[in-house]
Amino acid sequence: MISDAARRRYQAIVPPHVDDAYALARWLSGDPADAEDIVQDAALRALNALESANVERPRAWFLRIVRNTALTWMAKNRSKSLAFAGDADDLAAIEAVDLADDVSPEAILIAAEDGERVRRALAALPAALREALVLREINGLAYREIAEATETPIGTVMSRLARGRAALAKMLEDKR
Amino acid sequence: MSDSNPRRDRHLRLNAALDDELDAAHRIDLERELERDPQLRASLRRLSVVREAVRRHGAPEAAPATLRNAVAAIGRPKVNRWRLPLSLAACVAAGIVIGAAAQALLSASRAADPVAAAVVADFARAELSDQPFQVASSDRHTVKPWLVAHAPLGVEVADLADKGYPLAGGRIAVVGATPVPTLVYQRREHWIALTELPLPLGDGALETRQGSLDGFHLVRWADRERAYVAVSDIDADELAAFAAAFRAAAAAGGGEAR
Numbered sequence: 198m199i200s201d202a203a204r205r206r207y208q209a210i211v212p213p214h215v216d217d218a219y220a221l222a223r224w225l226s227g228d229p230a231d232a233e234d235i236v237q238d239a240a241l242r243a244l245n246a247l248e249s250a251n252v253e254r255p256r257a258w259f260l261r262i263v264r265n266t267a268l269t270w271m272a273k274n275r276s277k278s279l280a281f282a283g284d285a286d287d288l289a290a291i292e293a294v295d296l297a298d299d300v301s302p303e304a305i306l307i308a309a310e311d312g313e314r315v316r317r318a319l320a321a322l323p324a325a326l327r328e329a330l331v332l333r334e335i336n337g338l339a340y341r342e343i344a345e346a347t348e349t350p351i352g353t354v355m356s357r358l359a360r361g362r363a364a365l366a367k368m369l370e371d372k373r
Numbered sequence: 374m375s376d377s378n379p380r381r382d383r384h385l386r387l388n389a390a391l392d393d394e395l396d397a398a399h400r401i402d403l404e405r406e407l408e409r410d411p412q413l414r415a416s417l418r419r420l421s422v423v424r425e426a427v428r429r430h431g432a433p434e435a436a437p438a439t440l441r442n443a444v445a446a447i448g449r450p451k452v453n454r455w456r457l458p459l460s461l462a463a464c465v466a467a468g469i470v471i472g473a474a475a476q477a478l479l480s481a482s483r484a485a486d487p488v489a490a491a492v493v494a495d496f497a498r499a500e501l502s503d504q505p506f507q508v509a510s511s512d513r514h515t516v517k518p519w520l521v522a523h524a525p526l527g528v529e530v531a532d533l534a535d536k537g538y539p540l541a542g543g544r545i546a547v548v549g550a551t552p553v554p555t556l557v558y559q560r561r562e563h564w565i566a567l568t569e570l571p572l573p574l575g576d577g578a579l580e581t582r583q584g585s586l587d588g589f590h591l592v593r594w595a596d597r598e599r600a601y602v603a604v605s606d607i608d609a610d611e612l613a614a615f616a617a618a619f620r621a622a623a624a625a626g627g628g629e630a631r
Contacts, residue, residue, distance in 0.1 A: 207448040219436035302418035309426035334427040
């Protein structure tokens, strides 16, 4: 049985962040219908957790639940070969990302205007890098909120953002 | 992270500057470095281009209304108490009823008559619940203020106890996105739900019309200010008699208009 207090906390915390949750779930799952299922599932988990949870940063708190729900959901429903944040394959891919010092800003300007190309590049990133970038640029979270949402140290968050942006620059580069 | 790598550390600082996460002292240091180093300035511009690209093209559209409604419904106590499946709660909130093909209702299909669909769904849901009203009282002076406080309509509550329809309580139904006051009268062991609609939702036709949907009977009518729809599982003639009694009482001022 859910208490009235938990429901009040839920109404204050969860519905206002449904767009953020949906955006994150879409980028983690890559599919609009899956994203809806994930967010509903996450909302139910949030309601149950609010019986006892002490929430300081509501958005980061709810997005962490969305993220964990998405990872569980994908482990269950997707092929095992598909890497998701935290996989060994994924981490190896991150290590291989170059810092893109040699890519000039001018070389990526045209591709950066091409929405389809930007989305393809973002989708092709290792999941842990994509997740950090989405939380930062689309959800607008601060570093320590991203650290809370992904349950990783801030140093790792910084490193993933730097590598994610470098990898995107590489992919958007137009070589002449 | 502890192994020292000046090139990587510089990148991290550059990213942190872009994200407005550098403290003042580091920001001043970095600004000096940027003045001296064209390569670093190019790196910062590259990062800005990437950031803008992701912000402009990466944001998906807003969450669909069905998801928004479902998420809001999860936190609503009455929905949980009634143990509705999530999908049904979402559909009811959206003013849509799921189910088999629509029966004719007032010669209109379900899709063409979302009002009837919504009030029937509300009635069916209330039947399933252990508490078919949100305010339980046979006293119209208790029911009316509660409804007025919860829905933006002038509520007319007629006292029909001597006609065999004692008032049992009231609740708020939702038609589309509009909360509408609903009176619950009792007829033997059955309920009759009478929902008051703002005229844009009712069609404004003054004559009484009967219909049915999903095994429930409906009667609709309107006066100059409001439209009404009554729903029940009592038989059609009995429901029509109830509607006539309510209209007569309201016209005679037996209720309390406003």
